[in-house]
Structures are given as structure tokens and as C-alpha cells.
Amino acid sequence: MAWVLREAERYFGGQAVSKRFAERLGLHRKQQMACVCDNHCMPIGGVTAAPSPRPQPTEDIAVPARHKADTVWARPTGQLVRDGFGADDPIQGGLGDCYLVSGLSALANVRPDVLRDAIRQNPDGTFTVRFYKDSFLGLFGKSKKPVYVTVDGTLPTKDGSKPRYARGRDVQELWPAIVEKAYAKLDGGYDKVAKGGSPATLWQALTGRSGSMQLTAFKSGSRLFDDMKNALAEKRPVAASTNPVATKKYQDSGLSGKHVYAVLAVYERGGEKYVRMRNPWGYGEPGSDGRDDGVFELTIDAFKKKFPLSYYGG
Numbered sequence: 001m002a003w004v005l006r007e008a009e010r011y012f013g014g015q016a017v018s019k020r021f022a023e024r025l026g027l028h029r030k031q032q033m034a035c036v037c038d039n040h041c042m043p044i045g046g047v048t049a050a051p052s053p054r055p056q057p058t059e060d061i062a063v064p065a066r067h068k069a070d071t072v073w074a075r076p077t078g079q080l081v082r083d084g085f086g087a088d089d090p091i092q093g094g095l096g097d098c099y100l101v102s103g104l105s106a107l108a109n110v111r112p113d114v115l116r117d118a119i120r121q122n123p124d125g126t127f128t129v130r131f132y133k134d135s136f137l138g139l140f141g142k143s144k145k146p147v148y149v150t151v152d153g154t155l156p157t158k159d160g161s162k163p164r165y166a167r168g169r170d171v172q173e174l175w176p177a178i179v180e181k182a183y184a185k186l187d188g189g190y191d192k193v194a195k196g197g198s199p200a201t202l203w204q205a206l207t208g209r210s211g212s213m214q215l216t217a218f219k220s221g222s223r224l225f226d227d228m229k230n231a232l233a234e235k236r237p238v239a240a241s242t243n244p245v246a247t248k249k250y251q252d253s254g255l256s257g258k259h260v261y262a263v264l265a266v267y268e269r270g271g272e273k274y275v276r277m278r279n280p281w282g283y284g285e286p287g288s289d290g291r292d293d294g295v296f297e298l299t300i301d302a303f304k305k306k307f308p309l310s311y312y313g314g
């Protein structure tokens with residue numbers, strides 16, 4: 001059981017996981033708990049980019065082993081931000097970090113100002129992202145200490161032109177790729193980031209405020225709805241995960257197992273409670289609302305059935 005708890009803790013971003021919790025989720029088989037999309041490579045097109053003038057890699061940020069042979073570091077053209085920070089900006093690439101990309105989307109949804117204040121473009125073309133880490137103060141317990149991570153503008157690509165991992169929906173908008181890269185540097189590499197994590201940990205790193213995770217099975221639909229409604233009203237980001245183990249039950253549902261989605265809004269219509277969500281791929285959704293942009297709504301009952309975990313920023 002010990003390895004299950006270790007794996008589960010890693011998947012959930014280092015949060016302590018009880019045996020009961022792991023059993024409840026069916027975490028009983030040894031497997032990698034990264035997001036389902038770790039083996040998923042998005043078709044990406046339309047990026048204009050110039051190959052990096054420097055020898056590569058320019059920075060020691062490891063990519064997953066299977067990407068080592070065919071990764072080319074390149075410097076895409078574009079701007080850090082275009083038209084502000086939006087929930088629909090971040091698009092996940094071929095890295096299993098749905099928790100990170102959905103975390104960015106959920107944060108941009110409620111606190112674009114946090115992202116604006118955390119990311120700085122430097123005169124030399126590099127970028128600095130401010131994160132917060134725990135620092136221990138003896139009797140006073142933990143406090144958050146800012147940590148500044150500087151990265152240059154080069155990104156992993158396959159052919160020198162298209163970002164291989166996170167990017168903007170507008171491919172000229174660089175902030176999702178830059179924050180992902182800085183987080184990877186902070187965390188010890190893209191390969192570490194791809195091993196799974198929690199959006200609550202990302203939010204904590206960006207806001208300095210502790211987040212939390214809940215098992216939705218322990219709450220009634222209306223209580224869940226109220227929790228999400230209150231969090232969003234307080235401008236705290238919300239996300240939710242499908243089952244990280246029982247992925248087969250999502251076949252033909254329009255949802256992916258082992259995948260984290262941003263919760264953008266909750267609302268009532270015609271006496272029914274709904275949750276509006278977003279797939280970090282920027283496409284792929286249940287039902288047909290006429291626009292396959294990854295944004296869709298579920299009734300609160302369907303949400304509770306499909307999403308055993310929800311995450312809240314502090």
C-alpha cells in the first residue's frame with residue numbers, strides 16, 4: 001500500500017493522501033499516474049518561429065526521456081500576452097500536465113491580475129516568473145517566500161517551429177508556454193512536471209495561498225455546487241479531475257479519464273444546476289453545444305458522477 005500512497009501523493013501534487021482516500025479512488029494497481037494526455041500529442045499548426053540562434057538546449061530543463069531524441073529548442077515569435085490573460089488561452093501540448101494547463105486556465109478565469117503581476121518580460125528578452133515556496137520559520141510555522149525563476153524565450157519543439165508542450169490558442173501568445181517552462185524549471189524539469197501534480201499546488205505556487213482538494217463523493221450535489229459557487233465568487237480558482245485509475249468508464253463519454261478540467265462557472269437554468277468546464281486541449285467535450293472548443297456544461301449530478309476530485313485555490 002505504501003507505494004500506492006506515494007504515487008497518489010505525487011499525482012495530487014504532494015498532498016498527503018490517506019489509505020481510505022486511495023482505496024476510494026481505486027488506486028490499487030501500479031501504474032504511472034500522469035495525465036492521460038502524456039501520450040497524447042496535439043496537432044499544432046500555424047506557428048511562425050525562428051530557430052534559436054544559440055546552441056541547444058540553452059537551459060538545463062529536462063524533457064521526458066522519450067522526447068530527448070527529437071526535441072529541438074526554438075524561439076517562437078510572438079508576445080507574452082495579447083488581449084489580456086484569458087481562460088481560453090492555455091492549450092495543452094504533448095506533455096502530461098493537464099493539472100498545470102487547466103490550473104492556468106482556471107486561474108486566468110478568476111485572477112488574471114495574479115498572472116499579470118507574476119510574469120515579467122526582461123529587457124534582454126528573458127522572462128521572470130514569481131512563485132511562492134514554503135519557508136520554515138521555526139515556532140512561527142510556515143510562511144511563503146517568493147522565488148524568482150528566469151527562463152529565456154526558447155521552447156521545446158519537434159521541428160524548430162511549433163511549441164511541443166503548452167502554448168496559447170493564439171499561437172503568438174506566449175504566456176502559457178513561458179509559465180509552464182518556468183514551473184518546469186522550478187520543479188526540476190518538464191519530465192518531473194509530466195509525472196503528475198495538482199492544480200492546487202500550482203495555484204499555491206503562483207498566489208502564495210494554500211489550496212485544497214475534495215472528494216466529490218463525500219458531498220451532495222447542491223453542496224458541491226455551493227462550494228464551487230462560493231469559491232468562484234471569492235475569485236478562487238476551481239478545477240476537477242476525472243478518475244485517475246478507472247479511465248475505461250469514460251470511453252464514448254466525450255470526457256477523458258485521468259484528466260483535469262478547469263471549472264469556469266456554475267449557474268442555474270430552468271431549476272437545474274450546471275457546471276461549465278474546459279478541456280485543456282482546447283477541444284474535446286461531451287455533448288454537442290455547436291462548438292468543439294473544449295468548453296461545455298454538465299449538470300451537477302453528471303459532474304459528481306464523472307469527477308471524483310475537485311480542487312480549490314486558497
Ligand SMILES: [Ca+2]
Nearest residue numbers: 291292293295
Ligand atoms: Ca463547446
